[in-house]
Amino acid sequence: MTGSVQQSTLLYRRLLQYVRPYGKVLAFAIGAMILAASTEPLFPALMKPLLDKGFNGSGEQHLYRYPLFIVLIFLARGIFGYVASYCMNWVSNRVVCDIREVMFERLIRLPLGYLHSNPSSRLITRIASDVNSVAAAATSVITTVLRDSLVVVGLMSWLLYLNWRLTLLMGLIVPGIAIAIRGFSKRLRTMTRASQETNATIIQVLQESIDGNKVVKVYNGEPQELARFGKANNDLRRFAVRQNVAAAATTPIVQFFASIAVALVVYIALLQSSGQQTTVGGFVSFITAMLMLLAPIKSLTDVNAPLQRGLAAAESVFTLLDQKPEDDRGTVTLARAEGRLRFEGVRFRYPGAEREALAGIDLDVAPGQTVALVGPSGSGKTTLANLLPRFYHLNEGRILLDGHELEELRLESLRANLALVSQDVVLFDDTVAANIAYGALRGASRADVEAAARAAYAHDFIMAMPQGYDTQIGENGVRLSGGQRQRLAIARALLKNAPLLILDEATSALDSESERQVQAALEHLMEDRTTLVIAHRLSTIEKADKIVVMEHGRVIEQGSHAELLAQDGLYAKLYKMQYALEHTA
Known part of the structure; x- marks a missing residue:
């Protein structure tokens, strides 16, 4: 008592x-x-x-x-x-x-x-x-x-x-x-x-x-x-x-x-x-x-x-x-990154998980390079991408950006150099313009917002809406189609103009017509940026500079599309299966 x-x-x-x-x-x-x-x-x-x-x-x-x-x-x-x-x-x-x-x-x-x-x-x-x-x-x-x-x-x-x-x-x-x-x-x-x-x-x-x-x-x-x-x-x-x-x-x-x-x-x-x-x-x-x-x-x-x-x-x-906020022990402020990434012996296990999600990843990404991560579900693709914004902290190894360990960088500085477009688009119950110019971008001019929307092939459908850029889109964009929501997310990333880009299966949930429009917008977005693409449809990443094949948290193959097909390994197997399914349908 x-x-x-x-x-x-x-x-x-x-x-x-x-x-x-x-x-x-x-x-x-x-x-x-x-x-x-x-x-x-x-x-x-x-x-x-x-x-x-x-x-x-x-x-x-x-x-x-x-x-x-x-x-x-x-x-x-x-x-x-x-x-x-x-x-x-x-x-x-x-x-x-x-x-x-x-x-x-x-x-x-x-x-x-x-x-x-x-x-x-x-x-x-x-x-x-x-x-x-x-x-x-x-x-x-x-x-x-x-x-x-x-x-x-x-x-x-x-x-x-x-x-x-x-x-x-x-x-x-x-x-x-x-x-x-x-x-x-x-x-x-x-x-x-x-x-x-x-x-x-x-x-x-x-x-x-x-x-x-x-x-x-x-x-x-x-x-x-x-x-x-x-x-x-x-x-x-x-x-x-x-x-x-x-x-x-x-x-x-x-x-x-x-x-x-x-x-x-x-x-x-x-x-x-x-x-x-x-x-x-x-x-x-x-x-x-x-x-x-x-x-x-x-x-x-x-x-x-x-x-x-x-x-x-x-x-x-x-x-x-009393919960501790995100660990922001970094002291280095990075202006605009060149985009050189290096993963050295990266290991990560989710709390309470039986096995490691990543079991020793070594990978180099050059500035401006597009690297696609492919592999079966649960292979560690999304986990690897989530480590870049420091959503999670490594158990072992290190990740370097332009020679700086991510842990050395201030969170605000690190994330200012990153843009993310995923299959789970997050929009807010606000206007179209406010969703494109979100967060640190909220001071952007209307001209810049419209330019980003045009580059994302979103301007035409926005102008067809009742109030154009001032139209309220409802909770999580409920009044928009999947392709429209995706293109708003791409416009947001274009407006941010970050040197590092993460695309997490950005077209996996779209129909063929929407996928073509979104893919065209993504090509604009990926220009002159270091890009990590998590791909479900392998046909969308054939032009990637490097394709990294993952399985059980490990890198088992890497190379160009042609090189991996020639190796006749896991990538070739997955590609042939998808090709057969798409053409059968």
């Missing part, structure tokens, strides 16, 4: 770091809370003179004061409460905004391996949902604890002043309340963690069902998806019910102990009243203050639920923030 308390304390302290920049507004809110809380004891304090003097005719000339004081008390409480609430909500929303930005910044700088090994739904849930609970723990909980603690202190001070013996008697309920809160805190935290995981599962099911909608419909997968969603949805309901049970159980327990204290106090107060030890005003004032204590005490016990939810969410948030 002590370790859990220490962990919670550390989490909360870390959480409060995001509140610190808004300390002035928070202090103003706390000041308003103090003033609002200070008005709470005034009402029961007013009961004593009101009953003792107001009803015995001794102060008729001042009777107007009592109703006036009541109005002023509630007016002051309302004004100060509003100011405190507004300021705390302002701080809360700023904290949510700040944490989300920090999380997203960390997310987009995480290594590719981490993103591939964690469901995107869980990462989305952390940023979109968990942060709200964190903010509640950082601000709303503070509001409740400070405000209601101050109210309790004020009312208890008045009670001690009226009758310290009876007040101390009320202290008997404190241990029972503390035990109840402690007993349910652990269960609340556990159920919150489970709810967060289940919520991520729901988002995953939704995301997969939407993205794979065609497959779901064609294969009649609706019942299966409904069953998956129903299970996750029902699990979330069960966890929510268990959270509510744990949160709600504290209220009747607290009220039970409070009722015992009230009963004892009333009994003893009545005995004192019969013995002339207290006045009617004093008794009513004491009972009023004591009853007013129930609301802030209940709020203080109820705050445990959002606190535990917030701490569980904080664990999730900080798990993401």
Whole structure:
């Protein structure tokens, strides 16, 4: 239990770091809370003179004061409460905004391996949902604890002043309340963690069902998806019910102990009243203050639920923030590379994989040379290409660009010299122009964007769209054909004008007509660049300067198209098979 308390304390302290920049507004809110809380004891304090003097005719000339004081008390409480609430909500929303930005910044700088090994739904849930609970723990909980603690202190001070013996008697309920809160805190935290995981599962099911909608419909997968969603949805309901049970159980327990204290106090107060030890005003004032204590005490016990939810969410948030970003230990800034590549004894194994994806690759690529990587699926072609932008780090060996090891280069500098076009084109729900001039290219002129589109054979179909280059293309270019999406990706690469180019099966998913258009665009793109082509259709890479044949993570053949056919090895076998299939079709 002590370790859990220490962990919670550390989490909360870390959480409060995001509140610190808004300390002035928070202090103003706390000041308003103090003033609002200070008005709470005034009402029961007013009961004593009101009953003792107001009803015995001794102060008729001042009777107007009592109703006036009541109005002023509630007016002051309302004004100060509003100011405190507004300021705390302002701080809360700023904290949510700040944490989300920090999380997203960390997310987009995480290594590719981490993103591939964690469901995107869980990462989305952390940023979109968990942060709200964190903010509640950082601000709303503070509001409740400070405000209601101050109210309790004020009312208890008045009670001690009226009758310290009876007040101390009320202290008997404190241990029972503390035990109840402690007993349910652990269960609340556990159920919150489970709810967060289940919520991520729901988002995953939704995301997969939407993205794979065609497959779901064609294969009649609706019942299966409904069953998956129903299970996750029902699990979330069960966890929510268990959270509510744990949160709600504290209220009747607290009220039970409070009722015992009230009963004892009333009994003893009545005995004192019969013995002339207290006045009617004093008794009513004491009972009023004591009853007013129930609301802030209940709020203080109820705050445990959002606190535990917030701490569980904080664990999730900080798990993401504690992940190490991409390793950028390089110190060398490369201006524009010549494009000379050298792979020396390159070995790489994916985490948890049984065998190496690359098992000792040696390869030289001259500036401006086009090198095609071919081979069966799983031979290591894409892995080799993914090492160039340093999406992954080598286990052994080294890769040199213009004589510099890739690890020596700053990531920004390295990637500024690279362009990528793959079969999985990524477009954004923005305009055509914004998708071509993306990222570091966003400052490009419209003339440069149009020139890149013309070179990619994309200008004509763009101008046929409703708003031309200003047309919104939908999520991942859903309103475009496969060939059109591919040509926009090529236009983006042309606009970047990087000396190194990676083409990852850029035409494998296209029909013959689209492939011819894209291939023509690619020939423009490949001019005067060092190009690595990962090819599925061998007919598209016959003109490559060098063809590298890979199998089981090794280079087994290399040479020109004619040389490899003459060797009659694996390349010749693969080429003859594809040739026969294409001509049979």
